[in-house]
Amino acid sequence: MLNKFFRKKRIWLALIWFAALITASLFWIIFLPAAAERMDFSNILTAPSLEHILGTDLLGRDLLARVLCGAGISLGVCTAAVGISVWVGVCLGAFAGYYGGWRDRVVMGFVDIMLCFPTFFLILAVIAVMGPNILNIMLVIGFTSWMGTARLVRAEVLSLKEREFVVASRLLGANDFWIITKHLIPNALEPVFVSAVLGISSAILMETGLSFLGIGVQPPTPSWGNILSDGKSALGVAWWLTLFPGFMIFTTVLAANILGEGLRGE
Amino acid sequence: MELVPLFFGITFISFTVIHLAPGGPLDALSALNPKVSAEAKEKLERLYGLDKPLLVQYGSWIIRLLKCDFGNSFVDGEKVTLKIAKAIPVTLSISFLSLLLILIFGVLIGVASAVHEDSPLDKILTFFTLAGFSVPTFWLSLLLMSFFGVSLGLLPVSGLYSLFHEEMSFWGKLLDVLKHLLMPLLVASITGLAGIARFMRSSMREVLKQNYIRTARAKGLSEKEVLYKHGLKNALLPMITLLGLSVPGLLGGSVIFESIFSIPGMGRLFFSSVFSRDYPVIMGVLVLGALLTLVGNFLADLAYCFVDPRIRYSSEESA
Amino acid sequence: MSEALLEIKNLRVSFLDKGSLPSREIAAVDGVNLTVRQGDFVSLVGQSGSGKSVTALTVCGLVNSFKTEGKIFFTLKDRELDLLKMSEKELLKVRGKEISYIFQDPASSLNPVIQIGEQLDETYLAHFDDTKKNAEKRSREFLQVVKIADVERAYRSFPHELSGGMKQRVMIAMALISAPRLLVADEPTTALDVLTESEIMKLIASLRVERRLSVLFITHNLSLAVSFSDHIYVMEKGRLIEELVKEAGSFKAREAYTKRLFNAGVYDQKPKTQLLFAR
Numbered sequence: 001m002l003n004k005f006f007r008k009k010r011i012w013l014a015l016i017w018f019a020a021l022i023t024a025s026l027f028w029i030i031f032l033p034a035a036a037e038r039m040d041f042s043n044i045l046t047a048p049s050l051e052h053i054l055g056t057d058l059l060g061r062d063l064l065a066r067v068l069c070g071a072g073i074s075l076g077v078c079t080a081a082v083g084i085s086v087w088v089g090v091c092l093g094a095f096a097g098y099y100g101g102w103r104d105r106v107v108m109g110f111v112d113i114m115l116c117f118p119t120f121f122l123i124l125a126v127i128a129v130m131g132p133n134i135l136n137i138m139l140v141i142g143f144t145s146w147m148g149t150a151r152l153v154r155a156e157v158l159s160l161k162e163r164e165f166v167v168a169s170r171l172l173g174a175n176d177f178w179i180i181t182k183h184l185i186p187n188a189l190e191p192v193f194v195s196a197v198l199g200i201s202s203a204i205l206m207e208t209g210l211s212f213l214g215i216g217v218q219p220p221t222p223s224w225g226n227i228l229s230d231g232k233s234a235l236g237v238a239w240w241l242t243l244f245p246g247f248m249i250f251t252t253v254l255a256a257n258i259l260g261e262g263l264r265g266e
Numbered sequence: 267m268e269l270v271p272l273f274f275g276i277t278f279i280s281f282t283v284i285h286l287a288p289g290g291p292l293d294a295l296s297a298l299n300p301k302v303s304a305e306a307k308e309k310l311e312r313l314y315g316l317d318k319p320l321l322v323q324y325g326s327w328i329i330r331l332l333k334c335d336f337g338n339s340f341v342d343g344e345k346v347t348l349k350i351a352k353a354i355p356v357t358l359s360i361s362f363l364s365l366l367l368i369l370i371f372g373v374l375i376g377v378a379s380a381v382h383e384d385s386p387l388d389k390i391l392t393f394f395t396l397a398g399f400s401v402p403t404f405w406l407s408l409l410l411m412s413f414f415g416v417s418l419g420l421l422p423v424s425g426l427y428s429l430f431h432e433e434m435s436f437w438g439k440l441l442d443v444l445k446h447l448l449m450p451l452l453v454a455s456i457t458g459l460a461g462i463a464r465f466m467r468s469s470m471r472e473v474l475k476q477n478y479i480r481t482a483r484a485k486g487l488s489e490k491e492v493l494y495k496h497g498l499k500n501a502l503l504p505m506i507t508l509l510g511l512s513v514p515g516l517l518g519g520s521v522i523f524e525s526i527f528s529i530p531g532m533g534r535l536f537f538s539s540v541f542s543r544d545y546p547v548i549m550g551v552l553v554l555g556a557l558l559t560l561v562g563n564f565l566a567d568l569a570y571c572f573v574d575p576r577i578r579y580s581s582e583e584s585a
Numbered sequence: 586m587s588e589a590l591l592e593i594k595n596l597r598v599s600f601l602d603k604g605s606l607p608s609r610e611i612a613a614v615d616g617v618n619l620t621v622r623q624g625d626f627v628s629l630v631g632q633s634g635s636g637k638s639v640t641a642l643t644v645c646g647l648v649n650s651f652k653t654e655g656k657i658f659f660t661l662k663d664r665e666l667d668l669l670k671m672s673e674k675e676l677l678k679v680r681g682k683e684i685s686y687i688f689q690d691p692a693s694s695l696n697p698v699i700q701i702g703e704q705l706d707e708t709y710l711a712h713f714d715d716t717k718k719n720a721e722k723r724s725r726e727f728l729q730v731v732k733i734a735d736v737e738r739a740y741r742s743f744p745h746e747l748s749g750g751m752k753q754r755v756m757i758a759m760a761l762i763s764a765p766r767l768l769v770a771d772e773p774t775t776a777l778d779v780l781t782e783s784e785i786m787k788l789i790a791s792l793r794v795e796r797r798l799s800v801l802f803i804t805h806n807l808s809l810a811v812s813f814s815d816h817i818y819v820m821e822k823g824r825l826i827e828e829l830v831k832e833a834g835s836f837k838a839r840e841a842y843t844k845r846l847f848n849a850g851v852y853d854q855k856p857k858t859q860l861l862f863a864r
Contacts, residue, residue: 113275116556116563120518121536125283125548128540205402209522212404213537225404232408232526236416246405254400261396477693484647484688485708485759486681489673495707496696503698575698575743 011262014255021252025072028065037061037220045238055240058230067245070222071252077138077217078203084142085203086196089149094180094188096150097157108154111147119144123206124215132215141203149195156188194263201256208249224249269560276556277331281324283552284545327549336550339539346550349535354554357524357531361516363451365509368458373505375459376466380501381493383471392467398460403453403519407526410449424528446527453523458512465508470501503574510566514559588660590767590799591621591644591684596655598639598648610651613639615823617655621767621799621816626790628802628810630846631820637803640820641769644668644801645680659684659767682712685760689772691752695744702740705759712763727758731788750781757788761796768793769801774809786813807846811836819843 040060048055054063096107114122126140160166161184169179210216211225212232219226224245231241330337336346379391473479474497482492520533528534532551539547571577598614614636621627631637642648644657645668657668661683668679688694696704705724706717713720721740728736731754744752753773760768770789774782790813793800804810810817817829817836827843829836838844 109271109275113272113279116272116276116514116559117279117552118514118518118555118559120521121552121555122283124521124536124540125280125552128543128548129284201400208402209404213522213525215540228405228408235408235412239412242405242408242412246402246408249402249405250397250400253402254397257396257400477688477690478696480647481686481688481694481756481759482696484645484681484686485711486677486679486763487707487711488677491707491711496699499698500696576745 008262010258014258014262017251017255018259021071022075025068025075028068029072032065033069038065045234045241047238048240054244055238057227057238057241058234063227063240063244066222066227067224067248070224070227070245071248073134073217073221073223074204074207074225074249075252077134077207077223078141078200080138081141081145081203081207082196082199084138085145085199086149086192088143089146090153090185090188090192092146093150093153094157094185097154098161098176098180098184100158104154107150111150114144114147117144120206120209123210127210127215132210132218134217134221137207137210137216141206145199145203149192149199152191152195153185153188156191157184160184160187194260197256197263198260201253201260204249204253204256269564272560273557274328276560277328277553278324280549280552280556281327284549285320331553336553337546339544339547346546349547350532350550350554353530353532353535356529357517357520357533360447360451360454360520360529360531361513363447364455364458364516365512367451367455368462368512369505369509372459372462373466373502375463377470377493377498377501379463379467380470380474391463395460395463395467398456399464401456403457404522404526406456407449407453407523410452411526414449446529450523450527450529454516454519457519458515461512462505462508466501466505469504470497473497473501476500503570506570506573507566510563513562514555517555517558588623589620589658590623590625590660591619591801592656592658593617593619593640593644594656594658596640596643596657597653598636598643598650599652601651612823613650614643617820617823617825619818619825621801623766624797624799625815626793626800626802626813627816627818628804628814629818629820630804630807630810632805632846634822635820636823637820638771641686641771641801641803644769645684645686646671646673646676647680647686661766678712681708681765682763683765684767684769685763685765686769686771687753687756687760687773690776691749691756692744692776694756695752697744699743700740701742701744701747701755705740705755705762708759709762723762724758727762728755730761730792731755731758733758749777750784753777753781753785754788757785757792761792761798764796765798767799767801769803771803772805775805782809789813807843811847819846 038061040056044056044058044060046052046056046060048063052062052064054067057063057066092107092110096104122144123140127136130136130140157180166179166183169183174182207216208223208225208228211223212229214226214229216225217223227245228242228249231238231243231245234241334347336350338345339349375391375395379388379395382388474493479492479496482496483489487496517532520531521537522533523529524531524533525537532555535547536551536555538544539551596614596617596619597612599610599612602609602611617636617640619627619629619640629637629640639648639650643650643653644659653669655669658665659668659679660666661679666679668676671679695701702721702724705727706720709715709720709723710717725736725740728739733739733751733754739747739751739755744755747755756773768789773789774785777785786809789800789802792798802810802814807817807819815831818825819827819829819840819842821842827838827840829838829843838847
């Protein structure tokens with residue numbers, strides 16, 4: 001089955017993009033962390049040149065360095081956020097699916113309520129209240145994106161619940177917790193994986209959106225979003241400040257979507 | 267129906283969210299204005315009822331909500347209801363126009379893609395919808411602004427009205443507003459459009475595989491009749507529900523493009539209230555946003571029941 | 586012997602198996618010869634995968650094949666047309682008008698969101714330049730022809746409001762409304778219960794006589810075919826195994842496969858148990 005997955009050209013491109021991105025940003029973060037911070041006031045807002053391949057920003061910092069460090073930040077935050085949302089979603093979904101009854105209705109009611117809120121509104125409200133730092137961003141995005149996963153897992157558990165291996169396990173004396181964690185959840189993970197990959201793409205859009213608006217990752221820590229907001233102030237003057245970070249966001253989200261879609265097509 | 271518990275759930279969560287603030291909502295207020303003394307703070311607390319137990323606060327807030335009283339803004343004391351009432355029509359009209367755009371073009375693209383399955387057109391359209399789905403709206407706004415607004419000078423980049431709006435003729439005023447709305451509308455619609463187009467494509471493809479399409483062809487109907495009379499009708503049904511589900515996305519997205527294009531709608535109101543920690547406004551918009559979503563979904567469900575004959579006419583076995 | 590209405594000569598229909606590397610060509614129908622004479626009831630019998638449905642559907646170009654070879658001659662107004670060589674536009678004049686189809690699952694074969702009456706009207710109007718009012722009249726006539734009791738109610742209903750048997754009657758009405766010469770029935774009773782099956786078969790048989798229709802009947806049930814046909818073709822894995830002609834009221838089978846097919850429906854060679862009817 002995985003043959004079909006690897007056949008499409010664009011999936012390879014997406015994978016290569018991620019590999020390159022992760023490698024480059026790790027390299028920069030580990031070996032050249034200062035490059036993103038070094039301000040050079042004689043070189044403010046210079047266009048791309050041999051010395052600064054992507055140009056410099058409002059404070060003379062090299063854009064390439066900032067973009068790559070920002071990559072690490074954004075990817076790290078978003079992966080963590082997705083991790084949280086998957087964890088919450090799997091736990092709640094399995095719980096609801098397995099026990100059914102009023103417990104199921106309470107959890108699903110909670111899902112319905114959460115789905116009524118425009119996600120971005122909720123995230124903004126919580127950040128307003130708790131302050132914008134990296135940890136809060138991770139938590140907030142994580143705690144507002146679990147609903148889809150919960151529904152998926154619940155559906156899988158409902159259908160797996162009555163299968164022979166579960167019944168057999170119960171007859172052999174396994175307790176609920178064991179059945180849920182050792183049998184049901186591993187089998188329900190496949191669609192969760194797909195939704196996790198797609199979740200990364202929406203998490204990136206949300207984190208960079210927050211940073212762009214100024215309530216996400218705070219400068220001087222670079223994030224594609226806050227570099228873009230610098231680009232806004234320099235609109236019409238420094239096209240590179242707008243083009244490059246935005247392009248990174250676009251391509252990364254696109255790559256994540258391609259991978260997610262490819263996995264789903266299985 | 268289930269709307270009642272949902273309403274309570276929404277309000278409860280909104281309430282909880284605000285009171286997550288470490289140090290209480292008034293701390294931020296005094297942080298902005300250090301001259302506020304401790305007793306003044308206490309007075310404010312009693313005024314806003316913040317010294318009473320949480321459940322009591324929640325209760326009295328709900329009662330005021332039902333009377334449509336959202337309290338007063340922390341920032342300028344204006345009634346929150348008034349602030350929201352000024353901002354809602356703008357956002358609602360943009361959302362409505364957006365939904366129209368999304369529906370019309372999304373369906374067109376999706377159907378074209380499905381009908382010409384696997385053709386070069388299909389591949390191009392599919393790529394564009396994937397791209398549209400992935401593009402960050404704030405980036406797109408900036409690109410459009412810098413290209414059409416700054417470089418080409420064709421479209422205005424902020425606000426709803428030009429400086430001389432009042433002096434224009436009726437058509438001039440209309441054109442003026444449209445020019446201001448063009449870029450925001452595009453940005454607001456693109457994600458939804460891409461989503462609907464992709465869904466429409468797969469829905470149409472599914473429908474075209476069905477047996478009744480084979481029957482329609484076997485009857486000798488023209489390909490046009492088969493595709494549009496038989497196919498499209500069925501493929502469009504789930505679209506109604508999907509449109510209802512796009513409402514929260516449209517509202518959430520309004521924060522970004524309204525801020526960038528300086529449009530005085532709900533999104534921008536929410537954003538500025540978040541920045542200034544204006545809690546009554548934040549709560550008001552939050553609750554209202556959720557309620558609007560509820561209404562949208564409810565209307566969509568209603569419309570669906572009306573349109574799908576399988577639900578409209580309950581099954582009767584007439585032997 | 587009456588004239589040939591439909592003559593299938595050396596039909597070969599193949600599909601592309603994209604799952605394997607490199608993609609293979611698989612022949613679903615491999616060299617089939619079949620004739621339907623005017624007024625005859627011809628059955629095409631075989632198991633699933635024998636290619637019988639593909640053969641029937643290919644007659645009017647309803648199959649999306651990789652390659653189709655051979656000739657399919659249809660006699661129309663004393664002219665013999667090769668249906669495989671016709672353009673889509675020309676084929677539309679035959680499909681649904683001279684040759685009509687009914688399919689296996691009436692529930693999924695009717696459009697769920699369009700009224701029955703409308704589905705009948707459009708069939709007629711697709712082939713005859715007439716007014717809507719006349720079309721509606723004709724639709725109601727044909728609902729009567731297929732022996733539906735409450736015509737008006739059925740006309741206004743949606744498919745899900747009718748029973749399986751009624752839905753199949755509607756399909757038959759839809760097939761006959763343009764007065765075709767040939768009715769191709771692709772396993773029309775397989776999805777129905779035994780009593781309804783019997784009603785539908787009797788309906789088809791009587792309509793065939795009344796309307797001077799020829800029938801090409803696809804089925805996996807050889808005993809059913811034996812009860813109604815003048816001519817039987819047996820297919821296995823895309824090939825024609827045997828052609829059975831009715832001589833003196835019965836068919837003589839020569840091939841072992843045919844015998845196996847028939848005996849599969851008979852569970853007791855010497856019936857030791859019987860169903861007795863109390864007086």
